Amino acid sequence: MAAAALEVLATGPLATVQDTGRPGHAGLGVGRSGAADARSHALANRLLANPVHAATLEVTFGGLRVRARGTLTVAVTGAPCPLTVNGHGAALNSVLTLADGAELVMGTPATGLRSYLAVRGGIDVPPVLGSRSTDTLAQLGPERPAPGTLLPVGAPPERFPVTDFAPVAAIEGLELDLRVVPGPRDDWFTPEAVGTLLSAAYEVTSRSDRVGARLLGPALTRRVHQELPSEGMVAGSLQVPPDGDPVLFLADHPVTGGYPVIAVVVAADVSRAAQARPGSRLRFHR
Amino acid sequence: MRILNCGDTGVLVEVADLDQVLALQAALAEEPPPGVSEAVPAARTVLLRLEPGADPAAVASSVRALRPSPGHRPDSGEIEIPVHYDGEDLADIAAHTGLSRNEVVSAHTAALWTVAFCGFAPGFGYLVGDDPRLHVPRRAEARTRVPAGSVALAGEFTGVYPRSSPGGWQLLGRTDARIWDLDRDPPGLLRPGTRVRFIAA
Secondary structure, eight states: OOOOEEEEEEEOSEEEEEOSOOTTOGGGTOOOOOOSSHHHHHHHHHHTTOOTTSOEEEEESSOEEEEEESOEEEEEEESOOOEEETTEEOOTTBOEEEOTTOEEEEOOOSSOSEEEEEETTOBOOOOBTTBOOOBTTTTBSSOOOOTTOEEEBOOOOSSOOOOSBOOOOOOOOSEEEEEEEEOSSGGGBOHHHHHHHTTSEEEEOSSOOSSEEEEESSOOOBSOOSOOOOEEOOTTEEEOOTTSOOEEEOTTOOSEESSOEEEEEOHHHHHHHTTOOTTOEEEEEO | OEEEEETBTEEEEEOSSHHHHHHHHHHHHHSOOTTEEEEEEOSSEEEEEEOTTOOHHHHHHHHHTOOOOTTOOOOOOEEEEEEBOOOTTHHHHHHHHTOOHHHHHHHHHHSOEEEEEEOSSTTOEEEEOSOGGGOBOOOSSOEEEEOTTEEEEEBTEEEEOSSOEEEOSEEEEEOOSOSBOTTSSSSBSOOTTOEEEEEEO
16 A cells, blocks of 8 residues: 555645744754644644644645545644535544545635644654754745645554544634733833834734734834844744834744844734734734 | 843843853853753844743843853854855955955964854854954945855854855855755754864865
8 A cells, every 4th residue: 555645736825834843943043933823733733643743734825635645534723714525515623534535625714824734643754953844934844845745644643533523712803912022122112112012903914924924003113223133033023124014923933133023922822823814903912 | 131021932131242142151051041942142132932831030030140251152162164265255355454365364264263143044153253353344235146155254253154145244265064964963063152263275
């Protein structure tokens, strides 16, 4: 029998292999990367009794078509996309069986941005620096799957799925409230700027990607105009370039950045922010 | 030393200058504060990334208790990098420094360099030396493509391009040393605290 694999037939706008990322190399200038919505990635693996670091396929704005090579057990989480297996509707956040040759199709999600396809055994492409994540900024890790790509599936874990379906918090619509901690460079902005950030709505623009969500809203005016020596960044940082429109850094953010960060979205809310599609409005509060 | 908020996953430590960054790195390596998963040094700061669930305030107080000694540098061993000193900007570097081309090469090979931090690209180290005569500005216009292995100067730093990329540093020469190799552990030859001697190939 041929080795178990997922044959990619179509990817939609962007599909990448992702796991929990590549921590421990930041001192070398290598970022963490990993699933942008780490929570949905973890849920997909949990449904299949995979370890959390098993690699999944992160599918941006639907459009994925794959065919099973061998019988596969899979789950789809994250942005709720219409899902079919051999043309029959299938449920998100549940354990699905794909017979050999079965075709799974993801439509465009009604809300949210990123869906995760996990397969029992994990996507078993060769790891780079201990991770199977594609870092789109540093250009590290597996190549982007394209039509014709065969994604090998690893050996299934010893444990078996214990549930068929997971109740999950709904992926939010076009209005999101995110908690922030002001700083590290809030003192580089006018006192009004922090107030503006905490009261106005910021719209996610189409110039958003895995590096960051680029936002449009009332300008955040600087008080200090000197150049900031580059400094380390974390996911969730709201970095303000000279044009005043903040960027909310996501999984593939640069390790260091040279513009001041006015506030940082707390870790628990970064996964939610990664589901904000262009046109969504973000509000920040302490 | 100033300790700045960085959400609930980081603590940003700011100091006065690069020497203090190096001394802080050395102190952090000697007494790693509990709850820190990794350190990201930069020109004036060290970002401490926290383990899940670690309390930033507790990490901040461990950092405040450190006593970095001025002049101390982190130690990640010493390497030699052979260089062909035939860079396109050698004449410009000589003009900026007031040295002859040979004196530039002598100064670059005589200095003891230390990787202060990495950034810009995976494996790109910012090396500081002990010879202020080699401080030169960046090029007025960046090149769209600098070949991998190019050895260059900018500001107070020297660096080696780990892979071909755009770049605005002044090119001194090139090395055949593999600066970045994903099949090696660690993949980067130049990590914070690595001491480097350049030798004329």
